[in-house]
Amino acid sequence: MPNKAAPDASRRSETARRAILAAALDLVAEVGYAKLSIEGIAHAAGVGKQTIYRWWPSKGSLLFDAFLTLAGEGEATALPDTGDLAADMKMVLRATVDELNDPRFDQPMRALHTEIVHDPVLAADYVKRLDEPMRELKKQRLRAAQRVGQLIEDVDLDVAVDMLFGPVLNRWLQHTGPLTHDYVDHVVDTALRGLGPR
Protein backbone atom coordinates (compact mmCIF):
# COMPACT_ATOMS: atom_id res chain seq x y z
CA MET A 1 0.00 0.00 0.00
CA PRO A 2 2.31 2.73 -1.26
CA ASN A 3 -0.17 5.49 -0.52
CA LYS A 4 -0.13 4.83 3.20
CA ALA A 5 3.37 6.07 4.05
CA ALA A 6 2.94 9.65 2.96
CA PRO A 7 -0.21 10.46 4.96
CA ASP A 8 1.33 8.87 8.06
CA ALA A 9 4.55 10.85 7.69
CA SER A 10 2.56 13.97 7.05
CA ARG A 11 0.40 13.29 10.13
CA ARG A 12 3.53 12.77 12.24
CA SER A 13 4.98 16.02 10.91
CA GLU A 14 1.82 17.89 11.76
CA THR A 15 1.79 16.37 15.26
CA ALA A 16 5.42 17.43 15.80
CA ARG A 17 4.70 20.89 14.43
CA ARG A 18 1.81 21.40 16.82
CA ALA A 19 3.86 20.11 19.76
CA ILE A 20 6.64 22.59 18.91
CA LEU A 21 4.27 25.54 18.61
CA ALA A 22 2.55 24.66 21.89
CA ALA A 23 5.91 24.22 23.64
CA ALA A 24 7.09 27.61 22.35
CA LEU A 25 4.02 29.34 23.78
CA ASP A 26 4.25 27.54 27.13
CA LEU A 27 7.95 28.27 27.44
CA VAL A 28 7.86 31.94 26.49
CA ALA A 29 5.12 32.49 29.08
CA GLU A 30 7.25 30.66 31.65
CA VAL A 31 10.77 32.00 31.06
CA GLY A 32 10.26 35.10 28.90
CA TYR A 33 11.58 35.73 25.42
CA ALA A 34 15.19 36.49 26.31
CA LYS A 35 15.64 33.06 27.93
CA LEU A 36 13.61 31.18 25.33
CA SER A 37 15.88 28.82 23.37
CA ILE A 38 15.37 26.48 20.43
CA GLU A 39 17.01 23.80 22.59
CA GLY A 40 14.48 24.32 25.37
CA ILE A 41 11.56 24.22 22.94
CA ALA A 42 12.90 21.04 21.29
CA HIS A 43 13.28 19.39 24.70
CA ALA A 44 9.76 20.38 25.81
CA ALA A 45 8.24 19.26 22.51
CA GLY A 46 10.16 15.97 22.47
CA VAL A 47 11.79 16.61 19.10
CA GLY A 48 15.34 17.20 17.93
CA LYS A 49 16.67 20.75 17.43
CA GLN A 50 17.22 19.97 13.74
CA THR A 51 13.48 19.38 13.30
CA ILE A 52 12.87 22.93 14.45
CA TYR A 53 15.64 24.45 12.37
CA ARG A 54 14.29 22.65 9.31
CA TRP A 55 11.00 24.52 9.63
CA TRP A 56 11.93 27.87 11.19
CA PRO A 57 14.96 30.12 10.59
CA SER A 58 14.80 31.84 14.00
CA LYS A 59 13.04 31.75 17.34
CA GLY A 60 11.27 34.95 16.26
CA SER A 61 9.72 33.27 13.23
CA LEU A 62 8.79 30.19 15.28
CA LEU A 63 7.13 32.34 17.90
CA PHE A 64 5.25 34.22 15.22
CA ASP A 65 3.77 30.97 13.89
CA ALA A 66 2.96 29.93 17.45
CA PHE A 67 1.28 33.25 18.01
CA LEU A 68 -0.78 32.89 14.83
CA THR A 69 -1.99 29.51 16.13
CA LEU A 70 -2.98 31.16 19.39
CA ALA A 71 -4.65 34.13 17.71
CA GLY A 72 -6.39 31.77 15.29
CA GLU A 73 -8.27 29.90 18.02
CA GLY A 74 -11.87 30.88 17.39
CA GLU A 75 -10.71 33.59 15.00
CA ALA A 76 -13.36 35.89 13.63
CA THR A 77 -13.64 36.19 9.87
CA ALA A 78 -15.26 39.59 10.19
CA LEU A 79 -15.69 42.24 12.86
CA PRO A 80 -19.10 42.34 14.54
CA ASP A 81 -21.68 44.48 12.78
CA THR A 82 -24.73 45.18 14.92
CA GLY A 83 -25.38 48.35 12.95
CA ASP A 84 -23.84 50.55 15.69
CA LEU A 85 -20.21 51.38 14.86
CA ALA A 86 -19.32 52.82 18.27
CA ALA A 87 -20.76 49.82 20.13
CA ASP A 88 -19.03 47.34 17.81
CA MET A 89 -15.64 49.08 18.07
CA LYS A 90 -15.93 49.13 21.85
CA MET A 91 -16.77 45.42 21.84
CA VAL A 92 -13.74 44.61 19.69
CA LEU A 93 -11.36 46.83 21.66
CA ARG A 94 -12.63 45.56 25.02
CA ALA A 95 -11.94 42.01 23.84
CA THR A 96 -8.48 43.15 22.68
CA VAL A 97 -7.77 44.65 26.09
CA ASP A 98 -8.94 41.46 27.83
CA GLU A 99 -6.53 39.52 25.63
CA LEU A 100 -3.62 41.89 26.27
CA ASN A 101 -4.28 41.66 30.00
CA ASP A 102 -4.21 37.84 29.83
CA PRO A 103 -0.68 36.54 30.67
CA ARG A 104 -1.14 33.69 28.16
CA PHE A 105 -1.25 36.31 25.37
CA ASP A 106 0.81 39.06 26.93
CA GLN A 107 4.21 37.33 26.87
CA PRO A 108 4.24 35.95 23.31
CA MET A 109 2.69 39.16 21.95
CA ARG A 110 5.30 41.32 23.67
CA ALA A 111 8.02 39.05 22.35
CA LEU A 112 6.60 39.25 18.86
CA HIS A 113 6.28 43.03 18.95
CA THR A 114 9.84 43.36 20.20
CA GLU A 115 11.19 41.20 17.41
CA ILE A 116 9.23 43.20 14.87
CA VAL A 117 10.82 46.42 16.07
CA HIS A 118 14.29 45.13 15.20
CA ASP A 119 13.81 42.48 12.53
CA PRO A 120 12.63 43.94 9.19
CA VAL A 121 12.11 40.47 7.64
CA LEU A 122 9.87 39.34 10.48
CA ALA A 123 8.16 42.74 10.42
CA ALA A 124 7.34 42.28 6.74
CA ASP A 125 5.97 38.82 7.54
CA TYR A 126 3.94 40.26 10.40
CA VAL A 127 2.48 42.96 8.18
CA LYS A 128 1.61 40.46 5.45
CA ARG A 129 0.24 37.62 7.56
CA LEU A 130 -1.30 39.41 10.51
CA ASP A 131 -1.53 43.19 10.27
CA GLU A 132 -2.85 43.42 6.69
CA PRO A 133 -5.54 40.70 6.95
CA MET A 134 -6.73 42.13 10.29
CA ARG A 135 -6.54 45.65 8.90
CA GLU A 136 -8.67 44.57 5.93
CA LEU A 137 -11.36 43.20 8.30
CA LYS A 138 -11.32 46.48 10.22
CA LYS A 139 -11.63 48.49 7.02
CA GLN A 140 -14.54 46.32 5.87
CA ARG A 141 -16.37 47.22 9.07
CA LEU A 142 -15.53 50.90 8.57
CA ARG A 143 -16.76 50.81 4.96
CA ALA A 144 -20.04 49.31 6.15
CA ALA A 145 -20.29 52.21 8.61
CA GLN A 146 -19.70 54.65 5.77
CA ARG A 147 -22.56 53.10 3.81
CA VAL A 148 -24.98 53.77 6.68
CA GLY A 149 -23.63 57.26 7.37
CA GLN A 150 -21.85 56.48 10.66
CA LEU A 151 -18.39 57.32 9.32
CA ILE A 152 -17.38 60.27 7.19
CA GLU A 153 -16.90 59.49 3.50
CA ASP A 154 -13.61 61.20 2.75
CA VAL A 155 -11.46 59.69 5.47
CA ASP A 156 -8.23 57.74 4.95
CA LEU A 157 -9.29 54.33 6.30
CA ASP A 158 -5.72 53.47 7.33
CA VAL A 159 -5.61 56.59 9.46
CA ALA A 160 -9.02 55.70 10.90
CA VAL A 161 -7.82 52.20 11.84
CA ASP A 162 -4.63 53.61 13.39
CA MET A 163 -6.65 56.13 15.37
CA LEU A 164 -8.96 53.49 16.83
CA PHE A 165 -6.46 50.70 17.48
CA GLY A 166 -3.10 52.51 17.81
CA PRO A 167 -3.64 54.17 21.19
CA VAL A 168 -4.54 50.86 22.85
CA LEU A 169 -1.58 48.94 21.44
CA ASN A 170 0.72 51.80 22.31
CA ARG A 171 -0.45 52.05 25.89
CA TRP A 172 0.01 48.32 26.28
CA LEU A 173 3.51 48.23 24.77
CA GLN A 174 4.78 51.24 26.67
CA HIS A 175 3.01 50.69 29.99
CA THR A 176 1.94 54.34 29.89
CA GLY A 177 -1.38 53.70 31.59
CA PRO A 178 -3.89 51.04 32.64
CA LEU A 179 -5.62 49.14 29.84
CA THR A 180 -9.26 49.24 30.85
CA HIS A 181 -12.64 49.02 29.19
CA ASP A 182 -13.19 52.60 30.26
CA TYR A 183 -10.09 53.71 28.36
CA VAL A 184 -11.10 52.02 25.10
CA ASP A 185 -14.63 53.43 25.38
CA HIS A 186 -13.09 56.92 25.64
CA VAL A 187 -10.84 56.24 22.66
CA VAL A 188 -13.76 55.15 20.47
CA ASP A 189 -16.03 58.02 21.51
CA THR A 190 -13.27 60.59 21.09
CA ALA A 191 -12.13 59.22 17.72
CA LEU A 192 -15.68 59.34 16.39
CA ARG A 193 -16.53 62.75 17.77
CA GLY A 194 -13.13 64.32 17.08
CA LEU A 195 -11.05 66.67 19.21
CA GLY A 196 -12.14 69.84 17.47
CA PRO A 197 -15.25 71.85 18.29
CA ARG A 198 -18.42 71.05 16.36
Add this chain to the structure above:
Amino acid sequence: MPNKAAPDASRRSETARRAILAAALDLVAEVGYAKLSIEGIAHAAGVGKQTIYRWWPSKGSLLFDAFLTLAGEGEATALPDTGDLAADMKMVLRATVDELNDPRFDQPMRALHTEIVHDPVLAADYVKRLDEPMRELKKQRLRAAQRVGQLIEDVDLDVAVDMLFGPVLNRWLQHTGPLTHDYVDHVVDTALRGLGPR
Protein backbone atom coordinates in the same frame (compact mmCIF):
# COMPACT_ATOMS: atom_id res chain seq x y z
CA MET B 1 44.02 73.80 48.46
CA PRO B 2 41.62 71.17 49.79
CA ASN B 3 38.71 72.49 47.73
CA LYS B 4 40.45 71.76 44.49
CA ALA B 5 40.35 67.95 44.55
CA ALA B 6 36.58 67.56 44.68
CA PRO B 7 35.76 69.74 41.65
CA ASP B 8 38.53 68.04 39.66
CA ALA B 9 37.25 64.59 40.53
CA SER B 10 33.74 65.70 39.76
CA ARG B 11 34.86 67.14 36.43
CA ARG B 12 36.67 63.92 35.59
CA SER B 13 33.54 61.96 36.47
CA GLU B 14 31.41 64.16 34.27
CA THR B 15 33.86 63.78 31.39
CA ALA B 16 33.82 60.00 31.78
CA ARG B 17 30.03 59.97 32.03
CA ARG B 18 29.67 61.94 28.81
CA ALA B 19 32.20 59.74 27.03
CA ILE B 20 30.24 56.63 28.11
CA LEU B 21 26.90 58.04 26.96
CA ALA B 22 28.35 59.12 23.61
CA ALA B 23 30.02 55.73 23.14
CA ALA B 24 26.75 53.94 23.91
CA LEU B 25 24.90 55.94 21.24
CA ASP B 26 27.65 55.47 18.65
CA LEU B 27 27.88 51.76 19.30
CA VAL B 28 24.16 51.00 19.31
CA ALA B 29 23.85 52.77 15.96
CA GLU B 30 26.79 50.73 14.66
CA VAL B 31 26.12 47.21 15.97
CA GLY B 32 22.48 47.29 17.11
CA TYR B 33 21.12 46.70 20.56
CA ALA B 34 21.47 42.90 20.67
CA LYS B 35 25.24 43.11 20.12
CA LEU B 36 25.74 46.16 22.32
CA SER B 37 27.82 45.21 25.38
CA ILE B 38 28.98 47.04 28.48
CA GLU B 39 32.48 45.82 27.62
CA GLY B 40 32.29 47.35 24.15
CA ILE B 41 31.02 50.66 25.52
CA ALA B 42 33.75 50.73 28.18
CA HIS B 43 36.40 50.06 25.54
CA ALA B 44 35.07 52.77 23.20
CA ALA B 45 34.77 55.29 26.05
CA GLY B 46 38.23 54.48 27.42
CA VAL B 47 36.97 53.58 30.90
CA GLY B 48 36.81 50.37 32.93
CA LYS B 49 33.67 48.23 32.98
CA GLN B 50 33.39 48.81 36.73
CA THR B 51 32.99 52.55 36.13
CA ILE B 52 29.92 51.81 34.05
CA TYR B 53 28.45 49.27 36.47
CA ARG B 54 28.91 51.79 39.30
CA TRP B 55 26.55 54.20 37.54
CA TRP B 56 24.13 51.99 35.63
CA PRO B 57 22.50 48.68 36.58
CA SER B 58 21.94 47.50 32.99
CA LYS B 59 22.66 48.39 29.39
CA GLY B 60 18.99 49.36 29.09
CA SER B 61 19.27 52.00 31.81
CA LEU B 62 22.56 53.29 30.35
CA LEU B 63 20.99 53.56 26.92
CA PHE B 64 18.02 55.39 28.39
CA ASP B 65 20.32 58.03 29.90
CA ALA B 66 22.18 58.25 26.61
CA PHE B 67 18.91 58.69 24.82
CA LEU B 68 17.82 61.46 27.19
CA THR B 69 21.09 63.26 26.42
CA LEU B 70 20.36 62.94 22.72
CA ALA B 71 16.73 64.01 23.06
CA GLY B 72 17.79 66.88 25.31
CA GLU B 73 19.91 68.52 22.61
CA GLY B 74 18.00 71.69 21.82
CA GLU B 75 15.04 70.39 23.79
CA ALA B 76 11.88 72.45 23.72
CA THR B 77 10.42 73.49 27.06
CA ALA B 78 7.00 73.92 25.49
CA LEU B 79 5.24 72.92 22.30
CA PRO B 80 4.91 75.68 19.68
CA ASP B 81 1.83 77.86 20.05
CA THR B 82 1.16 79.97 16.98
CA GLY B 83 -2.53 80.08 17.85
CA ASP B 84 -3.38 77.37 15.30
CA LEU B 85 -3.60 73.94 16.97
CA ALA B 86 -3.70 71.91 13.76
CA ALA B 87 -0.67 73.69 12.29
CA ASP B 88 1.29 73.36 15.53
CA MET B 89 0.53 69.66 15.93
CA LYS B 90 1.55 69.03 12.33
CA MET B 91 4.80 70.92 12.94
CA VAL B 92 5.57 68.86 16.05
CA LEU B 93 4.64 65.54 14.44
CA ARG B 94 6.55 66.30 11.24
CA ALA B 95 9.63 67.00 13.37
CA THR B 96 9.00 63.72 15.23
CA VAL B 97 8.81 61.84 11.95
CA ASP B 98 12.03 63.46 10.72
CA GLU B 99 13.69 62.31 13.94
CA LEU B 100 12.32 58.77 13.69
CA ASN B 101 13.55 58.57 10.09
CA ASP B 102 17.04 59.69 11.16
CA PRO B 103 19.27 56.61 11.73
CA ARG B 104 21.04 58.43 14.58
CA PHE B 105 17.77 58.43 16.53
CA ASP B 106 16.14 55.34 15.09
CA GLN B 107 18.48 52.73 16.57
CA PRO B 108 18.68 53.92 20.20
CA MET B 109 14.96 54.71 20.23
CA ARG B 110 14.04 51.26 18.94
CA ALA B 111 16.34 49.71 21.51
CA LEU B 112 14.78 51.79 24.26
CA HIS B 113 11.24 50.96 23.22
CA THR B 114 12.10 47.26 23.05
CA GLU B 115 13.54 47.30 26.55
CA ILE B 116 10.47 49.12 27.83
CA VAL B 117 8.20 46.42 26.45
CA HIS B 118 9.89 43.77 28.62
CA ASP B 119 11.43 45.62 31.56
CA PRO B 120 8.81 47.06 33.94
CA VAL B 121 11.43 48.93 36.01
CA LEU B 122 12.85 50.68 32.97
CA ALA B 123 9.31 51.26 31.72
CA ALA B 124 8.43 53.02 34.97
CA ASP B 125 11.58 55.12 34.62
CA TYR B 126 10.68 55.92 31.03
CA VAL B 127 7.17 56.98 32.01
CA LYS B 128 8.47 59.17 34.84
CA ARG B 129 11.44 60.79 33.12
CA LEU B 130 10.35 61.00 29.51
CA ASP B 131 6.72 60.15 28.79
CA GLU B 132 5.12 62.12 31.64
CA PRO B 133 7.12 65.36 31.20
CA MET B 134 6.54 65.27 27.42
CA ARG B 135 2.89 64.36 27.95
CA GLU B 136 2.52 67.34 30.29
CA LEU B 137 3.92 69.70 27.61
CA LYS B 138 1.48 68.23 25.09
CA LYS B 139 -1.43 68.66 27.49
CA GLN B 140 -0.42 72.27 28.16
CA ARG B 141 -0.68 72.96 24.44
CA LEU B 142 -4.06 71.20 24.30
CA ARG B 143 -5.34 73.20 27.29
CA ALA B 144 -4.31 76.42 25.53
CA ALA B 145 -6.31 75.21 22.51
CA GLN B 146 -9.31 74.58 24.76
CA ARG B 147 -9.10 78.16 26.06
CA VAL B 148 -9.39 79.54 22.51
CA GLY B 149 -12.10 77.08 21.48
CA GLN B 150 -9.99 74.90 19.15
CA LEU B 151 -10.41 71.76 21.26
CA ILE B 152 -13.58 70.43 22.86
CA GLU B 153 -13.85 71.09 26.60
CA ASP B 154 -14.93 67.71 27.92
CA VAL B 155 -12.22 65.53 26.40
CA ASP B 156 -9.86 63.24 28.31
CA LEU B 157 -6.54 64.92 27.50
CA ASP B 158 -4.63 61.64 27.85
CA VAL B 159 -6.85 60.12 25.20
CA ALA B 160 -6.34 63.21 23.04
CA VAL B 161 -2.55 62.92 23.34
CA ASP B 162 -2.68 59.19 22.56
CA MET B 163 -4.84 59.85 19.54
CA LEU B 164 -2.47 62.45 18.09
CA PHE B 165 0.86 60.80 18.90
CA GLY B 166 0.03 57.07 19.23
CA PRO B 167 -0.59 56.30 15.54
CA VAL B 168 2.78 57.74 14.50
CA LEU B 169 4.78 55.90 17.14
CA ASN B 170 2.91 52.71 16.37
CA ARG B 171 3.50 52.89 12.65
CA TRP B 172 7.18 53.48 13.30
CA LEU B 173 7.59 50.62 15.78
CA GLN B 174 5.65 48.10 13.71
CA HIS B 175 6.78 49.15 10.24
CA THR B 176 3.12 49.08 9.15
CA GLY B 177 3.51 51.95 6.71
CA PRO B 178 5.75 54.81 5.61
CA LEU B 179 6.28 57.64 8.09
CA THR B 180 5.67 60.74 6.03
CA HIS B 181 4.62 64.33 6.59
CA ASP B 182 1.51 63.54 4.60
CA TYR B 183 0.57 60.76 7.04
CA VAL B 184 0.91 62.96 10.13
CA ASP B 185 -1.07 65.74 8.47
CA HIS B 186 -3.89 63.23 7.90
CA VAL B 187 -3.68 62.03 11.49
CA VAL B 188 -3.97 65.55 12.87
CA ASP B 189 -6.82 66.59 10.56
CA THR B 190 -8.72 63.35 11.20
CA ALA B 191 -8.23 63.48 14.98
CA LEU B 192 -9.52 67.04 15.11
CA ARG B 193 -12.45 66.49 12.78
CA GLY B 194 -13.38 63.04 14.08
CA LEU B 195 -14.44 59.92 12.22
CA GLY B 196 -18.16 60.38 12.76
CA PRO B 197 -20.46 62.47 10.57
CA ARG B 198 -21.03 66.10 11.58
